[in-house]
Amino acid sequence: MEKTELAIMFSGGTDSLALYALASLGHHPDLPRPRHIHLLHMLNGMSRFHGFPRQRFETARQILAKQVPLSEMHSPQSAVKLPEALMVELDMGRLFQGLWLDRYEELMPRYNGKNLVCVACKVAMHTRAIIYCIENFIPHLVTGYARRQEYYPEQTPVFMEKIAEFSSWFGIRTHFPVYEDLEDETITRHILEDLGLPSTGGGERKCLFCQTLTTTTEQEIGRYLDDMLPLVKKYIELRQEGRVKEAANCFPPGNTQIIRETVDKKQVN
Secondary structure, eight states: OOOEEEEEEOOSSHHHHHHHHHHHHTOOTTSOOEEEEEEEEEEOSOEEOTTHHHHHHHHHHHHHHTTSOHHHHTOGGGOOOOOEEEEEEEEOHHHHIIIIITTHHHHGGGGTTOOOHHHHHHHHHHHHHHHHHHHTTOOEEEOOOOGGGTTSGGGSHHHHHHHHHHHHTTTOEEEOTTTTTTSSHHHHHHHHHHTTOOOSSOSSOEETTTTOOOOOOHHHHHHHHHHHHHHHHHHHHHHHTTOHHHHHTTSOTTOOHHHHHHHHHHHHO
């Protein structure tokens, strides 16, 4: 199988760590064999314990390097080396603010008063990841989303379906290879412990919004995405064209006019 570039949304938590391990060792049929693995770690400006994810990655990389069979180590000509992996920190805080924090008072009434802060944060993360993939010629983007966590609004089928369709517009295949496999936390732990990797907490930054209550439904999530993704698409296209002023004006701090016009136009149509 021809190897390719692969990007993984990497929080440092157990699910994304398991995904990194499976991709590195080629132990999952729905993951392409990577030439290089890009672990994309997002900074939303609202997190603490910044050293946790990188420490988890460095530890895992050292342990995984020892998983190469001895026969391969003694036969360099036929050796199948672990793909090179690098962890990249990407700041998506400005996008996060533009998609929700700057205008939540205006946006919440449009979606039945529901709290969509984590949905907006994940949209910003995927946007930043798509840009990275475009600029680095990476055709595959994967996440460690798992069915058992669909109480998180950003790990629901409607979010995954719409974000995958959105990324395909830019030639990026975003998929969720372990969504069904990691249906129980004990499965994730089994995978990690079987490879000698850390299987409990301590790998993720602690986000201010991570325990935020929301009663939003898939209907409201879908409506929010239908409203915001066209604006995000415009932002990515302007940025790729080098039109930095117009791109920045897609999400001007504290200015609701552009969002209002975009949403109102969609509602009229």
